[in-house]
Amino acid sequence: MERLEFGKLLLILPELNRFQLRALVKRVNGDLEKDDVNYVAEKRCDSLSACPHCDYKAFVRWGHSGEQQRFKCKQCHRTFNEFTATPFARLKHRGKRLARYAQCMMEGLSLRQSAERCDMNLATSFHWRHRFLRQPECHRASTLGGIVEADEAFFRESFKGKRNITHRQPRKHGRPGRDGANPLIPVLLLLDRYEREADFVLSTNSLDEITPCFSGRIKTDSVLCTDGSSLYPSIAEGEGLHHRPVPIGTPGRTKGGGAFHIQTLNNYISRLRSWLQRFRGVGTEYLSNYLGWWRIVTQRKLETSRAWLEEGMLT
Ligand SMILES: [Zn+2]
Structure with missing residues (x-):
């Protein structure tokens, strides 16, 4: 459109009533969303x-x-x-809804909120969310260095969304499970001071499972800070790392008391737990996907839906 004609269009805007203005905004937003999808499609096409x-x-x-x-x-x-x-293959009404769903991911909305905003049902919303979270591996740090903190966090086992749970008795709401009926799932987290993070959902926090997670991931001569668990000395030795155990009660364990502590990781885990609360429980099967989502939120800091689309599509 010519500049002059565009100027005329802007002059008409004050004449619109609020219903017409809303309809215009809706239309413009729809076009912008389509534009985002076309942009990533073209970029992918070029590559x-x-x-x-x-x-x-x-x-x-x-x-x-x-x-x-x-x-x-x-x-x-x-x-x-x-x-x-790509993770977005064979999704229906992509042009109309993909950029809007990317916006929901960016805002960390619940399944239900995302479904409402994108005019889809809950099952579709679930399906789309996990398309966005298909590649958590991509963002897991492959190299960490300097001072690296390692610790395990435990998340309650959950069969959220499963229709048939056959291997244990159902629990009543609000009551803790009996021994063995409500196990905790260990997750190993590694974090360095450059905010590079790698996490691994384990079935047990044993040496056999934890050792391969380290395998060459941390640069030799880095300092590995842990909570003093007996699992780590042999791993540090095998990987050529300086080990600094900082068990509870150690002077300098807390922030401000020296460089060697695991407070940065504890803080990371604590923010992760708060963020996960919005989902009111995460199925263990999908825990790794949600950890990947948190990694994108905290490390990539993507601030537009277009960036989210590019992340899902082009990485
Ligand atoms: Zn072919």
């Missing part, structure tokens, strides 16, 4: 160098499906679009 089905390098444009460009592979003859083999 497409091989067929996502067979990895063959030669493919041709093969018409459109809706607004989506389709391609056809010259070897396997299968068709695909920009979203094929």
